[in-house]
Amino acid sequence: MGAGHVHVLYRESASPVHRLPPEVKIAAMVAFTLAVVATPREAFWAFGGYALLVAVVAALARVGPGWLLSRSLIELPFVLFAFALPFLGAGERVDVFGLRLSTDGLLGGWNIVAKGTLGVLASLLLAATTTTRDLIIGLDRLRCPQILTQIATFMLRYLEVLVGEARRMRVARVSRGDDPRFLWQLRGFAAGVGALFLRAFERGERVYLAMLSRGYTGRMPAVWQGAGAATAGQWLVAATVPVLAATIAATAVVLT
Protein backbone atom coordinates (compact mmCIF):
# COMPACT_ATOMS: atom_id res chain seq x y z
CA MET A 1 0.00 0.00 0.00
CA GLY A 2 1.04 3.59 -0.36
CA ALA A 3 2.89 3.76 2.89
CA GLY A 4 4.47 7.10 3.67
CA HIS A 5 3.90 8.51 0.21
CA VAL A 6 3.28 11.89 1.75
CA HIS A 7 6.92 12.52 2.43
CA VAL A 8 8.54 10.13 0.02
CA LEU A 9 8.31 12.60 -2.83
CA TYR A 10 9.79 15.60 -1.01
CA ARG A 11 13.53 16.02 -1.57
CA GLU A 12 15.21 17.91 1.23
CA SER A 13 17.40 20.63 -0.23
CA ALA A 14 18.00 24.36 -0.14
CA SER A 15 17.99 24.97 -3.89
CA PRO A 16 16.57 28.21 -5.35
CA VAL A 17 13.44 26.31 -6.37
CA HIS A 18 12.95 24.93 -2.87
CA ARG A 19 13.20 28.41 -1.40
CA LEU A 20 10.42 29.88 -3.55
CA PRO A 21 7.11 30.31 -1.69
CA PRO A 22 4.63 27.49 -2.43
CA GLU A 23 1.87 29.64 -3.96
CA VAL A 24 4.26 30.86 -6.65
CA LYS A 25 5.30 27.32 -7.54
CA ILE A 26 1.71 26.06 -7.71
CA ALA A 27 0.67 28.93 -9.99
CA ALA A 28 3.71 28.43 -12.22
CA MET A 29 3.12 24.68 -12.45
CA VAL A 30 -0.55 25.04 -13.35
CA ALA A 31 0.17 27.75 -15.94
CA PHE A 32 2.96 25.66 -17.47
CA THR A 33 0.68 22.61 -17.76
CA LEU A 34 -2.10 24.66 -19.37
CA ALA A 35 0.36 26.01 -21.95
CA VAL A 36 1.55 22.48 -22.74
CA VAL A 37 -1.99 21.17 -23.16
CA ALA A 38 -2.98 24.09 -25.40
CA THR A 39 -0.13 23.33 -27.83
CA PRO A 40 -1.20 21.70 -31.11
CA ARG A 41 0.09 18.14 -31.25
CA GLU A 42 1.74 18.55 -34.67
CA ALA A 43 4.22 21.11 -33.29
CA PHE A 44 6.83 18.53 -32.30
CA TRP A 45 9.58 21.11 -31.68
CA ALA A 46 7.45 22.86 -29.05
CA PHE A 47 7.46 19.77 -26.85
CA GLY A 48 11.24 19.68 -27.10
CA GLY A 49 11.25 23.25 -25.78
CA TYR A 50 9.01 22.27 -22.85
CA ALA A 51 11.22 19.29 -22.04
CA LEU A 52 14.22 21.63 -21.99
CA LEU A 53 12.39 23.95 -19.56
CA VAL A 54 11.58 21.01 -17.28
CA ALA A 55 15.22 19.87 -17.44
CA VAL A 56 16.48 23.34 -16.49
CA VAL A 57 14.10 23.59 -13.52
CA ALA A 58 15.04 20.06 -12.43
CA ALA A 59 18.72 20.96 -12.57
CA LEU A 60 18.09 24.15 -10.57
CA ALA A 61 16.12 22.15 -7.99
CA ARG A 62 18.90 19.50 -7.91
CA VAL A 63 16.45 16.72 -8.74
CA GLY A 64 18.15 13.92 -10.66
CA PRO A 65 16.77 12.51 -13.93
CA GLY A 66 16.76 8.96 -12.52
CA TRP A 67 14.51 9.99 -9.64
CA LEU A 68 12.14 11.83 -11.99
CA LEU A 69 11.90 8.94 -14.44
CA SER A 70 11.30 6.25 -11.86
CA ARG A 71 8.58 8.32 -10.19
CA SER A 72 6.87 9.10 -13.49
CA LEU A 73 5.98 5.41 -13.93
CA ILE A 74 2.59 6.34 -12.44
CA GLU A 75 1.76 7.35 -15.98
CA LEU A 76 2.26 3.86 -17.38
CA PRO A 77 -1.42 2.94 -17.87
CA PHE A 78 -1.82 5.96 -20.09
CA VAL A 79 1.20 5.07 -22.14
CA LEU A 80 -0.39 1.67 -22.73
CA PHE A 81 -3.61 3.38 -23.78
CA ALA A 82 -1.56 5.61 -26.08
CA PHE A 83 0.08 2.57 -27.70
CA ALA A 84 -3.34 1.05 -28.34
CA LEU A 85 -4.60 4.13 -30.15
CA PRO A 86 -2.75 3.64 -33.48
CA PHE A 87 -4.51 0.27 -33.78
CA LEU A 88 -7.94 1.47 -32.67
CA GLY A 89 -8.09 4.87 -34.35
CA ALA A 90 -10.30 5.56 -37.33
CA GLY A 91 -9.52 7.44 -40.55
CA GLU A 92 -6.66 7.12 -43.03
CA ARG A 93 -3.95 4.57 -42.39
CA VAL A 94 -0.19 4.49 -42.94
CA ASP A 95 2.26 1.60 -43.14
CA VAL A 96 4.80 1.50 -40.33
CA PHE A 97 7.07 -1.54 -40.21
CA GLY A 98 4.46 -3.52 -42.11
CA LEU A 99 1.64 -2.59 -39.73
CA ARG A 100 -1.30 -0.59 -40.99
CA LEU A 101 -1.74 2.10 -38.38
CA SER A 102 -4.16 4.97 -38.11
CA THR A 103 -2.39 8.33 -38.60
CA ASP A 104 -4.86 9.99 -36.30
CA GLY A 105 -4.22 7.29 -33.74
CA LEU A 106 -0.45 7.72 -34.02
CA LEU A 107 -0.72 11.46 -33.48
CA GLY A 108 -3.20 10.91 -30.66
CA GLY A 109 -0.88 8.45 -28.96
CA TRP A 110 2.02 10.89 -29.27
CA ASN A 111 -0.23 13.64 -27.91
CA ILE A 112 -1.02 11.64 -24.79
CA VAL A 113 2.54 10.49 -24.17
CA ALA A 114 4.07 13.96 -24.69
CA LYS A 115 1.52 16.04 -22.77
CA GLY A 116 1.00 13.41 -20.08
CA THR A 117 4.73 13.02 -19.42
CA LEU A 118 5.34 16.77 -19.27
CA GLY A 119 2.42 17.18 -16.86
CA VAL A 120 3.66 14.37 -14.62
CA LEU A 121 7.20 15.77 -14.61
CA ALA A 122 5.93 19.24 -13.70
CA SER A 123 3.92 17.93 -10.74
CA LEU A 124 6.80 15.73 -9.61
CA LEU A 125 9.05 18.79 -9.59
CA LEU A 126 6.49 20.63 -7.47
CA ALA A 127 6.26 17.66 -5.10
CA ALA A 128 10.03 17.30 -4.87
CA THR A 129 10.51 20.92 -3.89
CA THR A 130 7.44 21.58 -1.70
CA THR A 131 6.33 19.82 1.47
CA THR A 132 2.66 18.93 1.64
CA ARG A 133 2.27 21.34 4.54
CA ASP A 134 3.64 24.19 2.43
CA LEU A 135 1.42 23.11 -0.43
CA ILE A 136 -1.69 23.70 1.67
CA ILE A 137 -0.36 27.07 2.85
CA GLY A 138 0.16 27.91 -0.82
CA LEU A 139 -3.38 26.89 -1.75
CA ASP A 140 -4.69 28.98 1.14
CA ARG A 141 -2.75 32.04 -0.04
CA LEU A 142 -4.16 31.49 -3.53
CA ARG A 143 -7.62 32.10 -2.00
CA CYS A 144 -8.68 28.47 -2.07
CA PRO A 145 -11.91 28.17 0.01
CA GLN A 146 -11.07 27.48 3.64
CA ILE A 147 -13.29 24.40 3.80
CA LEU A 148 -11.12 22.77 1.13
CA THR A 149 -7.80 23.61 2.78
CA GLN A 150 -9.23 22.43 6.08
CA ILE A 151 -10.23 19.06 4.64
CA ALA A 152 -6.84 18.80 2.92
CA THR A 153 -4.97 19.61 6.15
CA PHE A 154 -6.81 16.92 8.07
CA MET A 155 -6.47 14.51 5.19
CA LEU A 156 -2.68 14.75 5.18
CA ARG A 157 -2.53 14.52 8.97
CA TYR A 158 -4.82 11.50 9.21
CA LEU A 159 -3.16 9.74 6.32
CA GLU A 160 -0.18 8.94 8.53
CA VAL A 161 -2.50 7.68 11.27
CA LEU A 162 -4.40 5.48 8.81
CA VAL A 163 -1.32 4.07 7.14
CA GLY A 164 0.32 3.33 10.50
CA GLU A 165 -2.80 1.60 11.85
CA ALA A 166 -3.28 -0.36 8.64
CA ARG A 167 0.31 -1.56 8.67
CA ARG A 168 0.01 -2.70 12.27
CA MET A 169 -3.20 -4.58 11.49
CA ARG A 170 -1.64 -6.19 8.43
CA VAL A 171 1.40 -7.35 10.39
CA ALA A 172 -0.98 -8.77 12.99
CA ARG A 173 -2.91 -10.65 10.30
CA VAL A 174 0.18 -12.01 8.57
CA SER A 175 1.74 -13.12 11.83
CA ARG A 176 -1.41 -15.12 12.53
CA GLY A 177 -1.07 -17.11 9.33
CA ASP A 178 -2.84 -14.91 6.78
CA ASP A 179 -1.31 -15.02 3.31
CA PRO A 180 -2.28 -11.78 1.61
CA ARG A 181 -1.93 -12.40 -2.09
CA PHE A 182 -4.09 -11.75 -5.13
CA LEU A 183 -7.84 -11.35 -4.65
CA TRP A 184 -8.04 -13.16 -1.32
CA GLN A 185 -6.32 -10.30 0.44
CA LEU A 186 -9.54 -8.37 -0.09
CA ARG A 187 -11.34 -10.47 2.49
CA GLY A 188 -8.80 -9.94 5.21
CA PHE A 189 -8.57 -6.29 4.36
CA ALA A 190 -12.32 -5.78 4.15
CA ALA A 191 -12.94 -7.53 7.45
CA GLY A 192 -10.61 -5.14 9.23
CA VAL A 193 -11.42 -2.02 7.31
CA GLY A 194 -14.34 -0.94 9.48
CA ALA A 195 -12.31 -1.36 12.64
CA LEU A 196 -9.42 0.53 11.07
CA PHE A 197 -11.74 3.39 10.20
CA LEU A 198 -13.22 3.64 13.68
CA ARG A 199 -9.85 3.45 15.43
CA ALA A 200 -8.46 6.18 13.21
CA PHE A 201 -11.56 8.33 13.66
CA GLU A 202 -11.58 8.16 17.42
CA ARG A 203 -7.94 9.11 17.51
CA GLY A 204 -8.53 11.90 15.01
CA GLU A 205 -11.53 13.23 16.93
CA ARG A 206 -9.48 13.54 20.12
CA VAL A 207 -6.76 15.40 18.26
CA TYR A 208 -9.35 17.71 16.72
CA LEU A 209 -10.98 18.53 20.06
CA ALA A 210 -7.55 19.20 21.54
CA MET A 211 -6.82 21.56 18.67
CA LEU A 212 -10.16 23.35 19.14
CA SER A 213 -9.51 23.88 22.84
CA ARG A 214 -6.16 25.46 21.93
CA GLY A 215 -7.80 28.04 19.70
CA TYR A 216 -7.94 26.32 16.31
CA THR A 217 -10.42 28.08 14.04
CA GLY A 218 -9.97 26.17 10.81
CA ARG A 219 -6.64 27.60 9.74
CA MET A 220 -3.11 26.71 10.68
CA PRO A 221 -1.20 29.47 12.50
CA ALA A 222 1.59 29.63 9.90
CA VAL A 223 -0.95 31.03 7.48
CA TRP A 224 -2.31 33.91 9.51
CA GLN A 225 1.16 34.89 10.59
CA GLY A 226 1.72 35.42 6.90
CA ALA A 227 5.43 34.72 7.24
CA GLY A 228 7.17 34.08 3.96
CA ALA A 229 4.39 35.19 1.63
CA ALA A 230 5.66 35.71 -1.90
CA THR A 231 7.18 39.05 -2.88
CA ALA A 232 6.70 40.61 -6.30
CA GLY A 233 10.26 39.63 -7.17
CA GLN A 234 9.63 35.99 -6.41
CA TRP A 235 6.49 36.03 -8.51
CA LEU A 236 8.53 37.46 -11.39
CA VAL A 237 11.29 34.84 -11.03
CA ALA A 238 8.81 31.96 -11.01
CA ALA A 239 6.83 33.48 -13.87
CA THR A 240 9.74 33.03 -16.28
CA VAL A 241 8.95 29.33 -16.81
CA PRO A 242 5.23 29.67 -17.63
CA VAL A 243 5.89 32.82 -19.69
CA LEU A 244 8.47 30.97 -21.79
CA ALA A 245 6.08 28.02 -22.13
CA ALA A 246 3.23 30.33 -23.14
CA THR A 247 5.48 31.94 -25.75
CA ILE A 248 6.33 28.53 -27.20
CA ALA A 249 2.64 27.56 -27.19
CA ALA A 250 1.59 30.80 -28.89
CA THR A 251 4.29 30.40 -31.54
CA ALA A 252 3.21 26.82 -32.14
CA VAL A 253 -0.43 27.84 -32.51
CA VAL A 254 0.49 30.55 -35.02
CA LEU A 255 2.80 28.28 -37.04
CA THR A 256 0.46 25.29 -37.37
Added chain:
Amino acid sequence: MEALAMHISNGIIDGPVAAVFAAFALAAMTICVLRGRRDLDDRLAPMAGLVAAFIFAVQMLNFPIFTAGVSGHLLGGALAAMLVGPWVGALCVAVVLIVQALVFGDGGVAMLGLNITNMAVLGTAAAYLLIALLLRVLPRTPAGLGVTAFVSALVSVVVAAMGFVVQYRLGGTTDLGGNLTGLAGTMAGVHLLIGIGEGLITATTVVTVAKVRPDLVYALRGLRRPAHAPAPAVEAVGGVR
Protein backbone atom coordinates in the same frame (compact mmCIF):
# COMPACT_ATOMS: atom_id res chain seq x y z
CA MET B 1 -5.21 -0.15 -17.58
CA GLU B 2 -8.72 1.22 -17.83
CA ALA B 3 -8.89 1.30 -14.09
CA LEU B 4 -6.31 4.00 -13.71
CA ALA B 5 -7.79 5.75 -16.71
CA MET B 6 -10.27 7.18 -14.24
CA HIS B 7 -7.64 9.79 -13.56
CA ILE B 8 -7.58 11.33 -16.98
CA SER B 9 -4.09 12.58 -17.80
CA ASN B 10 -3.16 15.56 -19.94
CA GLY B 11 -3.79 15.27 -23.66
CA ILE B 12 -6.51 12.60 -23.63
CA ILE B 13 -9.39 15.05 -24.00
CA ASP B 14 -9.01 18.24 -26.04
CA GLY B 15 -8.78 21.73 -24.58
CA PRO B 16 -12.25 23.21 -25.24
CA VAL B 17 -14.10 20.21 -23.77
CA ALA B 18 -11.74 20.20 -20.78
CA ALA B 19 -12.44 23.91 -20.29
CA VAL B 20 -16.22 23.38 -20.38
CA PHE B 21 -16.00 20.62 -17.81
CA ALA B 22 -13.61 22.69 -15.70
CA ALA B 23 -16.24 25.44 -15.60
CA PHE B 24 -18.91 22.88 -14.71
CA ALA B 25 -16.75 21.38 -11.96
CA LEU B 26 -15.97 24.84 -10.59
CA ALA B 27 -19.66 25.73 -10.44
CA ALA B 28 -20.52 22.41 -8.78
CA MET B 29 -17.69 22.86 -6.28
CA THR B 30 -18.88 26.37 -5.43
CA ILE B 31 -22.33 25.01 -4.59
CA CYS B 32 -20.73 22.25 -2.52
CA VAL B 33 -18.58 24.79 -0.64
CA LEU B 34 -21.63 26.93 0.14
CA ARG B 35 -23.81 24.01 1.21
CA GLY B 36 -20.95 22.13 2.85
CA ARG B 37 -20.14 25.01 5.20
CA ARG B 38 -23.56 24.56 6.77
CA ASP B 39 -22.95 20.84 7.31
CA LEU B 40 -19.41 21.08 8.62
CA ASP B 41 -19.72 21.12 12.40
CA ASP B 42 -17.34 19.95 15.11
CA ARG B 43 -18.14 16.34 14.44
CA LEU B 44 -18.04 16.46 10.66
CA ALA B 45 -14.74 18.37 10.31
CA PRO B 46 -12.44 15.60 11.55
CA MET B 47 -14.70 13.04 9.86
CA ALA B 48 -14.33 14.80 6.52
CA GLY B 49 -10.56 14.79 6.92
CA LEU B 50 -10.52 11.13 7.79
CA VAL B 51 -12.84 10.22 4.91
CA ALA B 52 -10.55 12.11 2.52
CA ALA B 53 -7.48 10.39 3.98
CA PHE B 54 -9.25 7.05 3.71
CA ILE B 55 -10.15 7.64 0.07
CA PHE B 56 -6.61 8.81 -0.61
CA ALA B 57 -5.25 5.61 0.91
CA VAL B 58 -7.63 3.21 -0.82
CA GLN B 59 -7.04 4.89 -4.16
CA MET B 60 -3.37 3.94 -3.81
CA LEU B 61 -4.25 0.41 -2.83
CA ASN B 62 -4.57 -1.20 -6.23
CA PHE B 63 -6.00 -4.66 -6.31
CA PRO B 64 -5.66 -6.94 -9.30
CA ILE B 65 -8.54 -8.08 -11.48
CA PHE B 66 -8.09 -11.17 -13.67
CA THR B 67 -4.43 -10.80 -14.44
CA ALA B 68 -1.54 -8.52 -13.67
CA GLY B 69 -2.40 -6.34 -16.65
CA VAL B 70 -5.52 -4.85 -15.18
CA SER B 71 -5.64 -3.41 -11.71
CA GLY B 72 -8.21 -1.11 -10.27
CA HIS B 73 -8.51 1.23 -7.39
CA LEU B 74 -11.50 2.38 -5.44
CA LEU B 75 -13.11 5.78 -5.85
CA GLY B 76 -14.79 6.33 -2.51
CA GLY B 77 -17.61 8.60 -3.65
CA ALA B 78 -20.30 6.43 -2.08
CA LEU B 79 -18.40 6.11 1.19
CA ALA B 80 -18.01 9.88 1.37
CA ALA B 81 -21.69 10.50 0.57
CA MET B 82 -22.71 8.00 3.22
CA LEU B 83 -20.49 9.26 6.03
CA VAL B 84 -20.29 13.02 5.50
CA GLY B 85 -23.16 13.77 3.13
CA PRO B 86 -23.21 14.72 -0.54
CA TRP B 87 -21.82 18.25 -0.24
CA VAL B 88 -18.85 17.67 2.03
CA GLY B 89 -18.44 14.24 0.44
CA ALA B 90 -17.96 15.71 -3.01
CA LEU B 91 -15.46 18.18 -1.53
CA CYS B 92 -13.52 15.34 0.10
CA VAL B 93 -13.18 13.48 -3.20
CA ALA B 94 -12.26 16.73 -4.96
CA VAL B 95 -9.53 17.47 -2.40
CA VAL B 96 -8.09 14.00 -2.94
CA LEU B 97 -8.06 14.56 -6.70
CA ILE B 98 -6.50 18.02 -6.43
CA VAL B 99 -3.69 16.82 -4.16
CA GLN B 100 -3.08 13.80 -6.37
CA ALA B 101 -2.91 15.94 -9.49
CA LEU B 102 -0.67 18.61 -7.94
CA VAL B 103 1.71 16.36 -6.08
CA PHE B 104 1.66 12.92 -7.64
CA GLY B 105 0.92 13.76 -11.25
CA ASP B 106 -1.94 11.26 -11.05
CA GLY B 107 -4.40 12.86 -13.43
CA GLY B 108 -3.35 15.92 -15.42
CA VAL B 109 -3.77 19.34 -13.86
CA ALA B 110 -5.46 20.61 -17.01
CA MET B 111 -7.87 17.66 -16.85
CA LEU B 112 -8.78 18.27 -13.22
CA GLY B 113 -12.22 19.57 -14.21
CA LEU B 114 -13.00 16.33 -16.03
CA ASN B 115 -11.78 14.16 -13.17
CA ILE B 116 -13.69 16.18 -10.57
CA THR B 117 -16.82 16.01 -12.71
CA ASN B 118 -16.60 12.22 -13.03
CA MET B 119 -15.54 11.13 -9.60
CA ALA B 120 -16.45 13.95 -7.20
CA VAL B 121 -19.65 15.28 -8.79
CA LEU B 122 -21.20 12.43 -10.83
CA GLY B 123 -19.97 9.61 -8.58
CA THR B 124 -21.05 11.23 -5.33
CA ALA B 125 -24.35 12.53 -6.73
CA ALA B 126 -25.34 9.12 -8.13
CA ALA B 127 -24.37 7.46 -4.87
CA TYR B 128 -26.30 9.91 -2.71
CA LEU B 129 -29.47 9.75 -4.79
CA LEU B 130 -29.42 5.96 -4.50
CA ILE B 131 -28.65 6.10 -0.79
CA ALA B 132 -31.56 8.47 -0.16
CA LEU B 133 -33.89 6.23 -2.16
CA LEU B 134 -32.74 2.83 -0.88
CA LEU B 135 -32.64 3.83 2.78
CA ARG B 136 -36.31 4.68 2.55
CA VAL B 137 -37.27 1.51 0.70
CA LEU B 138 -35.10 -1.15 2.33
CA PRO B 139 -35.65 -2.42 5.89
CA ARG B 140 -33.72 -0.46 8.49
CA THR B 141 -31.41 -3.26 9.51
CA PRO B 142 -27.65 -3.61 9.17
CA ALA B 143 -28.31 -5.79 6.14
CA GLY B 144 -30.46 -3.09 4.56
CA LEU B 145 -27.77 -0.51 5.22
CA GLY B 146 -25.13 -2.83 3.80
CA VAL B 147 -27.12 -3.43 0.62
CA THR B 148 -27.64 0.33 0.26
CA ALA B 149 -23.93 1.00 0.60
CA PHE B 150 -23.02 -1.83 -1.78
CA VAL B 151 -25.46 -0.86 -4.53
CA SER B 152 -24.75 2.86 -4.35
CA ALA B 153 -20.98 2.28 -4.47
CA LEU B 154 -21.29 -0.10 -7.41
CA VAL B 155 -23.49 2.25 -9.40
CA SER B 156 -21.39 5.33 -8.60
CA VAL B 157 -18.25 3.67 -9.96
CA VAL B 158 -19.95 2.69 -13.21
CA VAL B 159 -21.51 6.16 -13.54
CA ALA B 160 -18.09 7.78 -13.09
CA ALA B 161 -16.64 5.46 -15.74
CA MET B 162 -19.43 6.32 -18.15
CA GLY B 163 -18.71 9.99 -17.49
CA PHE B 164 -15.28 9.40 -19.00
CA VAL B 165 -16.79 7.67 -22.05
CA VAL B 166 -19.14 10.61 -22.64
CA GLN B 167 -16.25 13.06 -22.31
CA TYR B 168 -14.18 11.00 -24.70
CA ARG B 169 -17.08 11.02 -27.17
CA LEU B 170 -17.27 14.82 -26.88
CA GLY B 171 -13.61 15.69 -26.97
CA GLY B 172 -11.37 12.67 -27.34
CA THR B 173 -8.16 13.70 -29.08
CA THR B 174 -8.26 10.59 -31.26
CA ASP B 175 -11.32 9.54 -33.24
CA LEU B 176 -11.90 5.90 -32.41
CA GLY B 177 -14.78 5.55 -34.88
CA GLY B 178 -16.69 2.34 -34.19
CA ASN B 179 -14.29 1.37 -31.45
CA LEU B 180 -15.92 3.84 -29.07
CA THR B 181 -18.64 1.32 -28.24
CA GLY B 182 -15.83 -1.12 -27.51
CA LEU B 183 -14.27 1.40 -25.15
CA ALA B 184 -17.61 1.94 -23.45
CA GLY B 185 -18.07 -1.82 -23.07
CA THR B 186 -14.58 -2.37 -21.64
CA MET B 187 -14.95 0.55 -19.26
CA ALA B 188 -18.34 -0.70 -18.05
CA GLY B 189 -17.12 -4.28 -17.61
CA VAL B 190 -13.94 -3.43 -15.76
CA HIS B 191 -15.68 -0.94 -13.54
CA LEU B 192 -18.45 -3.36 -12.72
CA LEU B 193 -15.76 -5.55 -11.17
CA ILE B 194 -14.12 -2.61 -9.42
CA GLY B 195 -17.57 -1.55 -8.29
CA ILE B 196 -18.13 -4.93 -6.61
CA GLY B 197 -14.88 -4.53 -4.68
CA GLU B 198 -15.72 -0.96 -3.82
CA GLY B 199 -19.24 -1.98 -2.81
CA LEU B 200 -17.95 -4.63 -0.43
CA ILE B 201 -15.45 -2.30 1.22
CA THR B 202 -17.99 0.54 1.46
CA ALA B 203 -20.63 -1.78 2.93
CA THR B 204 -18.32 -3.28 5.58
CA THR B 205 -16.98 0.11 6.60
CA VAL B 206 -20.37 1.79 6.81
CA VAL B 207 -22.03 -1.10 8.63
CA THR B 208 -19.21 -1.30 11.19
CA VAL B 209 -19.31 2.44 11.81
CA ALA B 210 -23.13 2.43 12.00
CA LYS B 211 -23.11 -0.39 14.55
CA VAL B 212 -20.64 1.27 16.90
CA ARG B 213 -21.19 4.98 16.28
CA PRO B 214 -24.47 5.51 14.38
CA ASP B 215 -24.19 9.22 15.15
CA LEU B 216 -21.29 9.43 12.72
CA VAL B 217 -23.19 8.27 9.64
CA TYR B 218 -24.59 11.30 7.84
CA ALA B 219 -27.04 9.30 5.74
CA LEU B 220 -28.70 7.97 8.89
CA ARG B 221 -28.77 11.44 10.44
CA GLY B 222 -31.06 12.61 7.63
CA LEU B 223 -33.43 9.76 8.38
CA ARG B 224 -33.73 10.61 12.03
CA ARG B 225 -34.60 14.22 11.48
CA PRO B 226 -38.29 13.69 10.54
CA ALA B 227 -40.44 13.98 13.65
CA HIS B 228 -42.31 10.71 13.14
CA ALA B 229 -40.87 7.96 15.37
CA PRO B 230 -37.22 8.87 15.35
CA ALA B 231 -36.19 6.38 18.03
CA PRO B 232 -36.95 3.07 16.24
CA ALA B 233 -34.88 4.13 13.23
CA VAL B 234 -31.84 4.61 15.43
CA GLU B 235 -32.50 1.42 17.32
CA ALA B 236 -33.00 -0.68 14.21
CA VAL B 237 -29.60 0.16 12.77
CA GLY B 238 -27.69 1.19 15.85
CA GLY B 239 -29.03 -1.35 18.28
CA VAL B 240 -27.32 -4.43 16.87
CA ARG B 241 -23.88 -4.77 18.33
